Amino acid sequence: MAGEDQDAVRLDKWLFFARFCKTRSVSVALIEGGKVRLNGTRVTKPGHVLRPGDTLTLALPGQVRVVRVASCGARRGPATEAQALYDDLEAAPRGE
Numbered sequence: 001m002a003g004e005d006q007d008a009v010r011l012d013k014w015l016f017f018a019r020f021c022k023t024r025s026v027s028v029a030l031i032e033g034g035k036v037r038l039n040g041t042r043v044t045k046p047g048h049v050l051r052p053g054d055t056l057t058l059a060l061p062g063q064v065r066v067v068r069v070a071s072c073g074a075r076r077g078p079a080t081e082a083q084a085l086y087d088d089l090e091a092a093p094r095g096e
Helices: 011-017 024-032 079-083
Strands: 036-038 055-060 063-069 086-088
């Protein structure tokens, strides 16, 4: 049963664990404000379930980030641990 918990996590917790938001209350505000899309669909409930393989589009202050969830994570760790939770889909240089 404990292994099942590793396969899914609340969206607000994941944004906090992955260091896209400084606090969970900031992540809740981002989600409820309509600034998050999960697999192309706007999500407004912080408790929405997120699983590895899901794609998130985040309208963050000054930038839009598109990431694929690689892992659910279990805590908010250092930046290197947080970066292992996702694959940045916008890593390629823009324009020519």
